[in-house]
Amino acid sequence: MEYIEMHTHMVSRTTDDYYQMALTGCVAITEPAFWAGFDRTSADGFDTYFQQLTEYEPKRAAKYGIQYYTWLCLNPKEGEDRNLAQEVLWRIPKYLDHPTVLGIGEIGLNRVTRNELKTFEEHVALAIQHNQLILIHTPHLEDKYKGTAIIVDTLLSDARIDPQRVLIDHAEEHTIGMNLEKGFWTGITLYPQTKASPQRAADMIEMYGPERICVNSASDWGPSTPVAIPQFVMEMRRRGHSDDLIRKIVYENPIEFLSQSPKFQLPRRIR
Amino acid sequence: MDFQPGTCPMTVQQLMDEYFIENRAKLLDIAAFLDRLDRGMNQSSSGDFRLKAFREALQVLCSKKPGRVKQIQMVFSDPTEEPLEKLDQKSACGAYDRWKLEEQ
């Protein structure tokens, strides 16, 4: 089945992963800027990273017939350093007109500190100022509930925010309800150990319905798999769900959300 | 969240036939983990807050009420509402130390 991977970190993946994704039906990827697994030592390091995301990765993906897009930001794991955040924030606008940049992301919170929250608010302001879509990272594990609640409150307190143009990612059973109730899009991340399994993702979709929900792998440098979405497709089929429903989650919903950016196009062959 | 019968398209019999073995294996893994903790060296750290939360979560598993996943998620979650004044550690560890608050 054709699918769109809305959240993966291909800079950490091998070319063989692109191949496996193409073989399993991936037609487009969107890659948010995130943490490298270690802190970058300077704002210049982010410039290099943004060039990799905007210039190099689209070409790697194209070799496998995959359309590639990206989201830019200073990620929540490095959001505590306010000086670094401000140095990176002023560098972002020059990339925003690039044809493969869809918006600001993945921004959000990590340990839910006051500095992280300030860095998050400044990214939100930047997105509004430049009319960008927003992709949100919610904290891991014990920090997810509190962090998601603060992110949702912060966004709703700004009247300029249109929840339809924001996707709150890494939702789990205790946060998916608050994301959807307030009108946001939400992502369920299929990531071993620290996020959801294909089984639990299918359960949440059965209980909440398929509107404004996407699934993704968030595959990166940690234990993760670039073909998590095909595994989700298999789990949905195992339960007897229709291909129409599955296709809505893995293909049509991502198109509906991403098409709010005029830059988003699918590869020509499937239109 | 809708726990009504019928939100999953399989019958209970089909779910048992399809999913029983794999979930039985997961249960045995948890039992083996608890036994391993009993066999571990230096038992003085058996009061670890993560283990306290884990044992609370096991109580939820035995409940007959639906919504067990969400309840277990909340057992492990930070219940406070205010942001931290500054970063205490780089990464989450999987459970919140609620007992630390009681000791203070």
Ligand SMILES: [Zn+2]
């Ligand atoms: Zn990510």
